Amino acid sequence: MLWIALHCPTLSLDWIxxxxxxxxxxxxxxxxxxxxxxxxxxxxxxxxxxxxxxxxPLATALSLFPDLVVVEHDPHEEMKALREAxxxxxxxxxxxxxxxxxxxxxxxASLKLFGGLKKLCRLLNQAVATQGLQLxxxxxxxxxxxxxxxxxxxxxxVINGAGSRFRSLLDSLPIHLLASAQPYLExxxxxxxxxxxxxxxxxxxxxxxxxxxxxxxxLDRACGDLPDPQQWLEVPEYFQQKTELMxxxxxxxxxxxPVQRMIGQMCGWLSLRHAAxxxxxxxxxxxxxxxxxxxxxxxxxxLSEQSDDAEHxxxxxxxxxxxxxxxxxxxxxELIANQITAGTNPHLELFxxxxxxxxxxxxxxxxxxxxxxxxxITGLNVIPDHRPECSQRFRPLEMSRESDASCRKAAxxxxxxxxxxxxxxxxxxxxxxxxxxxxxxxxxxxxIAGPERIEAGWWDDAPVARDYFIAENxxxxxxxxxxxxxxxxxxxxxxWYLQGLFG
Amino acid sequence: xxxxxxxxxxxxxxxxxxxxxxxxxxxxxxxxxxxxxDLVISSGFNELDKALPGGGWSPCSLTELLLPAEGLGxxxxxxxxxxxxxxxxxxxxxxxxPHIPYMPAWENLNIDxxxxxxxxxxxxxxxxxxxxxxxxxxxxxxxxxxxxGISQPMTRKLQIIVRTAASLVFLFRPASxxxxxxxxxxxxxxxSVRQPMLSVRLLKRRGSPIDLPIYIPLSAxxxxxxxTSSATLAHA
Numbered sequence: 001m002l003w004i005a006l007h008c009p010t011l012s013l014d015w016i017x018x019x020x021x022x023x024x025x026x027x028x029x030x031x032x033x034x035x036x037x038x039x040x041x042x043x044x045x046x047x048x049x050x051x052x053x054x055x056x057p058l059a060t061a062l063s064l065f066p067d068l069v070v071v072e073h074d075p076h077e078e079m080k081a082l083r084e085a086x087x088x089x090x091x092x093x094x095x096x097x098x099x100x101x102x103x104x105x106x107x108x109a110s111l112k113l114f115g116g117l118k119k120l121c122r123l124l125n126q127a128v129a130t131q132g133l134q135l136x137x138x139x140x141x142x143x144x145x146x147x148x149x150x151x152x153x154x155x156x157x158v159i160n161g162a163g164s165r166f167r168s169l170l171d172s173l174p175i176h177l178l179a180s181a182q183p184y185l186e187x188x189x190x191x192x193x194x195x196x197x198x199x200x201x202x203x204x205x206x207x208x209x210x211x212x213x214x215x216x217x218x219l220d221r222a223c224g225d226l227p228d229p230q231q232w233l234e235v236p237e238y239f240q241q242k243t244e245l246m247x248x249x250x251x252x253x254x255x256x257x258p259v260q261r262m263i264g265q266m267c268g269w270l271s272l273r274h275a276a277x278x279x280x281x282x283x284x285x286x287x288x289x290x291x292x293x294x295x296x297x298x299x300x301x302x303l304s305e306q307s308d309d310a311e312h313x314x315x316x317x318x319x320x321x322x323x324x325x326x327x328x329x330x331x332x333x334e335l336i337a338n339q340i341t342a343g344t345n346p347h348l349e350l351f352x353x354x355x356x357x358x359x360x361x362x363x364x365x366x367x368x369x370x371x372x373x374x375x376x377i378t379g380l381n382v383i384p385d386h387r388p389e390c391s392q393r394f395r396p397l398e399m400s401r402e403s404d405a406s407c408r409k410a411a412x413x414x415x416x417x418x419x420x421x422x423x424x425x426x427x428x429x430x431x432x433x434x435x436x437x438x439x440x441x442x443x444x445x446x447x448i449a450g451p452e453r454i455e456a457g458w459w460d461d462a463p464v465a466r467d468y469f470i471a472e473n474x475x476x477x478x479x480x481x482x483x484x485x486x487x488x489x490x491x492x493x494x495x496w497y498l499q500g501l502f503g
Numbered sequence: 504x505x506x507x508x509x510x511x512x513x514x515x516x517x518x519x520x521x522x523x524x525x526x527x528x529x530x531x532x533x534x535x536x537x538x539x540x541d542l543v544i545s546s547g548f549n550e551l552d553k554a555l556p557g558g559g560w561s562p563c564s565l566t567e568l569l570l571p572a573e574g575l576g577x578x579x580x581x582x583x584x585x586x587x588x589x590x591x592x593x594x595x596x597x598x599x600x601p602h603i604p605y606m607p608a609w610e611n612l613n614i615d616x617x618x619x620x621x622x623x624x625x626x627x628x629x630x631x632x633x634x635x636x637x638x639x640x641x642x643x644x645x646x647x648x649x650x651x652g653i654s655q656p657m658t659r660k661l662q663i664i665v666r667t668a669a670s671l672v673f674l675f676r677p678a679s680x681x682x683x684x685x686x687x688x689x690x691x692x693x694x695s696v697r698q699p700m701l702s703v704r705l706l707k708r709r710g711s712p713i714d715l716p717i718y719i720p721l722s723a724x725x726x727x728x729x730x731t732s733s734a735t736l737a738h739a
Contacts (some may be wrong), residue, residue, distance in 0.1 A: 361594060361620075361642035368622060368633060377622050380606045392606045397620060421611060423578040424602035442572075476695020477574035500605060501574030 002111070002162060004121055005146035006089075007102035008082070008133045009155065013044050015081035016071055018132025018261075019246040021254045028069040031058055041073055084241065084261070085131040086233055090268035092124045096233045097143065100179075102135075102150060103128070104143050104230070121158060127268070131261050143230055144222040145170055151177050170222060171197035180214035187211075196222070239269045239337040248287065248329035252321045255284075255333060259317060262335040267310040269337075276306035276343030282317060285332035292328045299324065301370075305362040306341050312363065319370040365397050386456040387464050388425060388499060419452065420470065422480040422500030429497035432481065439496035441479060445471035453485065470502070478502035544671060547583020548719050556689070556709040560584055560671050565662045565687040569706070571678040573601055575695045579721045580703075581673065582612040585645055588671070589615035593644030596637045597621045599630050601649055627652050634661065638668045645671040659686035681706055 008014060012030040020026075027046035031038050038058040050065035061068055078101065086096050086103055092114060095106035107120060114120040121139060129135055138149025140161040149159045152173050161169045173196050175181050175188055187210075193199050199207070200219060208216050220226035243258045259282075270276060284297040301316055368377045378394040385391040432439040439445045450469030457463040466482040473479065480500035517525070543559035545552055552558050560566060570577055585595060595618055597604060606616040620643070622633050630650055637646045638661070650657075653676065665672050674687065681692055690707040696718060704716040 358642075360640045364636060364640040364642050365620075367636055367640075371632070372622070372624055372629060376624055377620065380604065380616055380619055380621065382606045382610065382616055388605065392603075394621075421608035422574075422605055423608045423612075424573055424600075425605040426602055475572055475575075476697070477572050478576070479574060501602065502576065502608075503573055503578035 001106060001141060001143075002108040002117070003104055003140055003143045003146035004107050004124060005099070005102060005104045005138045005140070005143070005150035006085075006125065006128055006133075006135045007138070007147070007150035007153070008085075008135055009101065009151075010042060010044075010134050011078050011082065011101040012042050012073055013071070014133050015074070015077050016246065017044065018081065019244060019258075021247065021249070022257070024247055026069045027052070027065060027067065028071055029061060030071045030073050032073045081131075081133070083233075084265055085128045085133055087235065087241075087265035087268045088127045088131050088261075089124060090235075090272040091127060091264075092120060094232075094272050095230075097230045098233050099147055102147070104147055106143070106230075117160075117162065121160075125158070127264060130264060140166055140170075142222060142224040143228055144218065145224070148173055148177050148222055167223070171195060171200070175199060178215065178218055180218045181211070184211050184215075235269060235272065239266055239340075240334070241265055242332060242334045244332045245330065248331060250326055250329050252324075252326065255321075255330060258333055259321075259335075260314065262333065263310050263313050263317070266335060266337055267308055267313070270308040270340065270343065273340070274343055275340040276308040277313070277337050277340050278303055278306050279337075279339040280313075281334075281336045281338055282320075283334040283336070284326065284330045285334065286328040287331045294328050296334075297324070297327060300338075304366050305359060306343060308343050316366060316370050319367070323371070369397075386454050387462070388421070388454075390457070390462070420449070422478070423503035424501040426499055426501075429482070429499050432496040432498055434496060439471070439481060441471075441473055441481075441498060442477065443474040445473055445479065445481065447471050454482075455485070468499070544584045544587060546580075547587075548580075550717050551703060551719055554705055554708075554713060554717055561689075562669055562671055563666050564689060565658065565665045565672050565674060567658075567674045567676055567680075567685055567687040567690040569676050569678045569681050569690065569692045571694060575693055576699065576701045576721045577675065577693060578609070579612065579699075580693070580701060580719065581645075581647070582609075582614060584671065586613040588644035589618040591644065592618075593670075594618045594620055594642055596643045596646045598633050598637065598646070598648040599624055599650075600647075631657055631661075634672075635664055638664050638670065638672060641669060643670045645673070647673045647675065649675045651677055655684050655686060662686045662688070 013028060016028065017025055025044070025046065027044065027050055029043040029047050029052055030041045032041040033039075040052060040054055040056045040058060040061050042054055043052040043061070047061075047065065047068060050068070052061045052064055052068060058070065062070075079098070082098055082101070082103065086098060089096050089103055089105055093105050093107050093110045097104040097106075105124065107117075107124070110120060111117055114123060117139070121137065125135060125137055134155055136150050136153035136155055137158040138146045138151070138153055138161060139158065140146035140149055145161060145166060149161050149169060153159045159169065175193060175196060175198075176185055178196075181188060188199070193202070196219065199215075200223075204216060217226060221228040241262050243262060245255070245258065249255050266277065266280070279300070279302045282299040282301065284299070286292065286294050286296060288295060299317075299320055301320060303316070307313060365377055374396060377397050379397050381393045381395045383391050383393055432441055432445075434440065435444060447469045448471065451467035452469075453465075453467050455465045465485045467485050468480060468482045471479045471481050478501065479498055480502065481496055481498050483497070484495050543555075543557040543561050545559040546555060555561075568577060588595060590613075595614070597619065599622065604619065604621065606619070609619070610616055624630050624633060627650065630648065631653070634646065634648045634650075637643055653674070658674075661672070661674070678692060678694075681690070685707075688707070688709055690705070692704040692706050694702045694704070694716070696702050699721040701719045701721050702716040703719055705713055
């Protein structure tokens with residue numbers, strides 16, 4: 001077993017700091033009530049610069065810096081922040097335990113997939129730190145040991161206790177880190193014990209009598225001498241995360257960081273479920289006021305192909321958000337996975353196959369239609385009709401699935417039109433000038449083939465009766481031109497039209 | 504040849520043959536047509552294949568086709584390679600073609616119309632973006648873009664992306680662009696002599712330049728036998 005513990009010593013401030021845009025974090029301090037007095041529990045950097053420090057009475061702190069933002073210690077919100085961070089950690093291991101102000105993860109099964117302990121530790125640290133927590137990390141063969149090491153580590157550092165160094169590292173730890181030793185710290189210090197090694201040298205019977213059995217159990221579990229069952233964090237079957245913002249945001253750029261966090265959480269949750277998302281909703285919540293009626297702006301994103309790739313989902317969301325206008329200041333964000341499906345891991349293919357080519361086509365379609373709109377990207381369907389303008393139709397490519405692609409493959413080739421047709425068709429037939437009974441396009445046209453009569457469409461409202469010719473001009477362009485052949489009306493006039501070009 | 508030998512080499516100057524074997528992949532000679540290291544796709548015309556570096560269209564370089572006007576036979580010129588690509592089951596991306604591609608005609612050229620993906624955008628920046636995305640994705644065997652107002656930095660940017668791509672990339676530009684500099688390693692000016700002949704002038708290629716245009720007889724496939732018979736204008 002190998003455990004990585006992530007301890008967040010500043011959790012009581014981090015949970016609220018992460019709701020601010022980085023540039024706008026004010027001087028803040030978390031407080032705790034002790035009897036009648038309120039004390040500063042933790043102060044953030046800007047507050048510390050003003051002289052506010054932990055263990056000060058609140059009145060002292062406010063007299064030092066009157067604009068201090070005071071946050072009451074809120075274990076519920078802290079747990080919520082930690083839980084969200086745990087979602088991000090699920091990307092690396094399904095075994096996550098919530099412990100006090102941090103997480104403990106069991107990673108022995110994930111080492112190979114993520115390229116070794118060092119890499120995995122870095123990735124895990126990064127993923128959780130992206131959630132807005134400041135971490136210190138401990139690695140050890142026991143859960144308790146990793147947690148103790150993480151608690152003793154300075155901010156943003158890693159103590160690696162894997163392997164033979166574990167015992168000596170553990171022995172040198174101070175006693176105040178042990179949770180069960182908290183009531184007896186004075187006594188233990190009084191008998192001259194400073195480190196865990198000192199404590200372990202004392203007779204066990206005496207220790208158990210003086211300090212209760214819990215201290216010995218904790219000590220043994222940390223060393224790995226006693227089994228240490230853990231209760232893994234369990235998550236619900238659905239994904240719905242809501243983030244409140246501390247400031248009114250009106251630009252997309254500023255919600256970018258929380259969006260990234262939420263997508264990270266969703267991808268962690270998806271990989272825990274071995275699933276991929278097919279459809280998700282992103283909702284911008286607006287503050288309610290009488291002046292603006294919008295309560296929220298929902299954004300539904302349908303994927304043509306399941307995905308659990310955070311980068312891809314971010315890209316889609318970015319394109320959609322970039323095109324959207326924010327109608328009112330945003331105060332909250334919500335992300336919901338509407339539809340999920342069993343996922344596959346496409347990165348395990350050695351050679352690109354037709355499957356992966358179809359995947360990349362779908363991704364391309366998604367990317368383009370999320371930026372330019374679905375009408376911008378089309379395929380063309382051939383329809384058996386003699387009238388050129390009716391013989392093909394734009395086919396939206398928005399939702400072409402793999403099954404679609406295969407049935408496209410199986411479909412017989414469209415009816416082959418054996419007669420001469422131009423590669424380019426004009427949007428609408430272009431009326432040509434006529435000089436001396438000769439149609440002109442650039443220069444007078446020379447007819448080189450024809451006529452070919454197309455007379456069709458009497459069954460619907462667009463009948464045509466035309467004589468088509470192939471013509472050439474001096475530039476060398478080959479044109480497909482026609483003349484209305486309308487015997488009924490008798491105006492067999494000079495109207496020449498350009499319908500296409502032979503590309 | 505002594506200019507080629509750097510001071511760190513041994514004193515005795517290397518013979519030309521030695522230099523060539525030593526730096527085989529890194530030098531190319533100016534007098535022969537450059538070779539493309541990758542799998543080229545034959546253009547389908549013998550004369551053109553002989554003139555193209557590597558003997559066909561190369562997937563790792565940008566090809567610029569300069570065209571005075573549409574309708575000279577540009578699609579028929581590309582059709583043999585496009586046919587081969589769709590037959591392999593790969594897709595073709597058309598970015599903002601000037602007119603509507605008429606699929607029955609493309610089918611006549613044996614290009615599978617179900618493999619055609621078309622994108623219609625107006626703004627030049629979006630066109631460039633779509634082209635870039637298309638080149639970066641592995642979904643397409645060929646990408647054809649119409650970019651009338653592309654600038655030299657843009658072509659350089661495209662060429663850098665194309666180097667890692669696995670698709671043929673063709674860029675249609677107006678013939679007036681032949682006097683502007685471009686980063687595309689292959690620039691071809693198309694012009695018509697007399698249908699169905701197409702004159703192809705390689706303005707720029709890897710290897711020695713050629714001045715004379717190549718005349719390519721375009722396939723008569725879109726034109727059945729009556730092509731040659733002169734039509735008479737009954738009512739003119």
